[in-house]
């Protein structure tokens with residue numbers, strides 16, 4: 229099986245390169261089969277390096293162009309070009325020049341890619357539920373604006389990630405989302421929301437609430453000035469589609485990690 233890239237129709241094809249790689253086309257084995265792009269969960273580093281090279285060749289960039297940072301479920305955003313220490317901890321990256329290719333890792337968390345075609349600024353983020361609540365997506369927009377972007381021009385694609393069908397959470401998580409975002413339509417799915425819920429997997433719902441991270445992310449982006457019609461918030465669910473995607477909820481750290489990428493061309 230070859231490498232397959234999920235791409236978003238809202239992101240510009242002219243002047244940018246981007247993709248959300250699926251799991252096929254790499255050399256890792258077992259639950260990490262095969263295009264595992266993350267090094268932190270114990271895969272053979274040589275396999276990960278090979279996978280990153282295969283991806284770069286497929287996408288048409290040099291592996292040395294990749295800029296990736298350690299994600300910590302935080303809200304810090306790195307502007308490419310600033311001094312960067314090894315293992316720097318940033319969940320977001322922004323860039324306004326040709327050359328660097330930004331990487332954002334995720335396996336159920338949302339990889340988010342950003343582009344302002346007029347200002348020629350791009351961004352990438354990793355957003356788990358903690359980073360989502362804390363506003364990582366809005367922070368990326370803010371840093372893009374510092375580089376000349378305008379919120380109403382910024383295009384945003386949410387990548388393959390855990391959907392509301394599978395993201396079962398405890399009441400304490402629901403409380404954090406409600407405290408940060410208020411009552412949003414569709415944010416909570418399940419008994420706590422008083423809505424009907426049809427479980428897709430044995431053992432999930434309707435005993436517990438499910439959160440729709442896409443609804444939360446869209447609201448945060450809109451509050452940051454991003455136009456709703458420029459947000460692609462309908463990615464596939466990583467936990468549902470095991471043939472295409474890695475999923476932490478499904479496989480734990482024995483599984484693989486995806487890496488979305490974006491760069492200016």
Ligand SMILES: [Zn+2]
Pocket residue numbers: 390391392393394428465466467468
């Ligand atoms: Zn699902």
